[in-house]
Amino acid sequence: MVKTLGWLTAAALAAGLVMAFGVAPREVTQxxxxxxxxxxxxxxxxxxxxxVVLAVASLVYLVRRDPAADGVAHASGEVGVMFVGLGIATGSIWGKPTWGTWWTWDARLTSVAILFVMYLGYLLLRGTIDDPERAARYCAVLGIVAALDIPLxxxxxxxxxTLHQPPSLMKPGGFTGSSSILWPLLVNLLAFILLYVYFVARRARLLRAQAEAIA
Amino acid sequence: MIAAALVYMIYAGVTQSAVYFVTPSELGSAPVAGKAYRLGGMVERGSLRWEPSTLSLTFALSDGKASVAVRHKGAPPDLFGEGRGAVVEGSWTPEGYFRATHIMAKHSEEYKAPHDTNQASIKELMRTLSGGSR
Amino acid sequence: MPDHWSFVAAAYGLTAAVLLIYWRRLATKEREVEASKRLNAERSREPSITGHPRSEPASRTPLQQNQRPGAPLP
Known part of the structure; x- marks a missing residue:
């Protein structure tokens, strides 16, 4: 099951790369x-x-005290931090040649930096509490509160x-650029969501196995 | 308790950067010489002068109502140009111009393939510059 | 407008490297847990030191008499 998902993800990522470099045009201004x-x-x-999955899983954990929900939250936190960290890094690399700066403290960059630091803190909090039940409970509360930063x-x-431009894809009225740019973006979005699901499935399974090994 | 503290921290952090830049009208109404500002606007058409030999760059930033003369030493980023958005960091001089120490280009969120460009993107950019004035 | 291919390569390269490292780390951890599970399973089959005291030879059944401690059950 997870293996199939892995191959599907690999295929989607490969398709995304082909779209990004083979299909998408050289953009006019940039x-x-x-x-x-x-x-x-x-x-x-x-x-x-x-x-968002982390917050929902946290809520489920607080209601039902199901360790599986905690596992999904924990795994999502790890993958999410990695993704947002890479998102910030790639944005910075994109910003230097286009904006003329690696970083600036506008509201978008500040709020996303807070997002990264909060979920990094979420993972550290898990590491510092020895009692797994208490760690899960505290992290669930933090996981729900931290999600408030996403709309921000x-x-x-x-x-x-802000210096950062408004969203291109997730905006009222939808994408208004060229369709030859939209499709590669959508394929890559699907690929990365699949990659997230794949990583979480595998990480949650590993967390379960680790808990069993200790017990 | 922790939750409230966190929410406050997020809010404080973001409102700190809420007034990320001032507009030419805001600066023009009460400029303080020597004070550090971040100024944002459109590079006025016909105002841009670049001398590669002296690395001196002069242009005017405008928000449609007021315009501020900006001087800078050094090459601007690639996306900087007339009719496009820019954010500059620097200070207001007693001589009556803005001395920029850092120039940043603001670009549109509309990405175009070579064959279907249109002028709408510039209008869009104007909108993003005037938007969020709080 | 210059293309800045080096920046494109840096962004994609960094992303690929980090994702690959995470993927490899998952696999390594999975193998480690597998190995420790196997070890635990083997240990639980051995008589524990704190467990039941060994019976006297006279009271052993023929099956127990043939078996050395720690050897797998037939």
Whole structure:
């Protein structure tokens, strides 16, 4: 089951790469550097998915005290932090040649930095509490509260003045650029969401096995 | 308790960067010489002058109502140009111009293939610059 | 507009490297847990030191008399 998902993900990622470099055109104003978008945007959006799943799983854990829900939350936290960290790094690499800066403290970049630090703290909190039941409970609360930052990140570009441009994909009225740019973006988004699901499935299975090995 | 503290931290952090830049009208109404500002606007058409020999760059930033003269030493980023958005960091001088120490280009969220460009993207960019004025 | 291919390569390269490292680490951890599970299973088959005291030879059944401690059951 997980193995099949792995192959499906690998195929989707390969298709995404072909789309990003073979199908997508050289963008008019930015040139080829715009191709960073096909990895930057899916990474960030997939991290939103990870953190929303984390919050829902945390809520389920608090209600039912089901260790499986805690496992999904824990795994999502790990993958989400990795994705948002890579999203920030690729954004920074994209920003240098286009904006003329690696980093600036506008509302979008600040709120996404807070998102990264909060979920990093979430993972550290798990490591510092020895009692697994207590760790799961505290992390569930943090996981629900931290999710409040997601709308802040997303809407920051509308609510405040920022250097970062508004969303291209997740905006009212939908994508308005060229369709030859939209499709590669959507394929890569699907690929990264699959990659998230695959990683979480495997990580949660591993967490279960680790818990059994200790017990 | 922890939750409330966290929410406050997020809020404080983001509102800190809420007024990320001032507009030319805001700066023009009460400029303080020597104070550090971040100024955002559109690079006015016909105002851009670049001298590669002296690395001196001059242009005017405008928000449609007011315009501020900006001087800078050094090459601008690739996406910087007339009719496009820019955010500059620097200070207001007693001589009556803005001395920029860092220039950043703001770009549109519309990405286009070579064959279907249109002028709408510039209008969009204007909108993103004027948007979020709080 | 220059293309900045080096920046594109850096963004994709970094992403690929980090994802690959995470994937490899998952596999390594899975093998480790598998190995420790096997070890635990083997240990639980051995008579434990704190467990039941060994019976006197006279009271052993023929099957027990043939068996050395720690050897797998027939």
């Amino acid at each position: 040139g080829n550097v715009q191709r960073i978008m096909y990895v930057h945007v899916p990474l960030i959006l997939a991290s939103y998915v990870a953190f 990140v997303h809407f920051s570009v509308y609510w405040w003045r």
